[in-house]
Amino acid sequence: MSKAALKKELHKLIDNLDDEEVLNMVKEEIVAYQTKAKANFDDLSDLSPQDRAELEELATEDPDKDTITFEELKKEMNEWVSKL
Template sequence: MSKEDLKKELHHLIDTTDDEELLNIVKEDFVAYQTKANKNFDDLSDLSHEDRAELEELAEEDPDKDTISFEELKKEMNKWVSKL
């Protein structure tokens, strides 16, 4: 499909829908994509240096850091149930 045919099809789809929510979603996606394509888009640009550093630290953190095994969970659940 040529670029011109694609544009015509998109225009037709937009012109024939009355779904305002769909139109808003398409607009938001289109604007975000254009913004990202036209510059070094940074979703985190509104974060302070400290917040950004904390977020980067959390992203590098071991995902299993705060997890327990299923056996440990069962033991904890039994303790909790016995207190009821």
């Protein structure tokens, strides 16, 4: 059974339930599952160990590492323009 078909069937079953206690139990189970799934969710799980290490290194590096002052930029631009 496909995921879409299963969801459709579950919706039908829920729509036909009249017992509020059972509906609350189903809701509690789904909420508990979603909460646990979110806590265990690792959106980086498809990264290789090398890619993960590189990403962690980039996340902890100095944010100003590759910045230059406006004066340095003007100097570099002037040098670049003079080579044209």
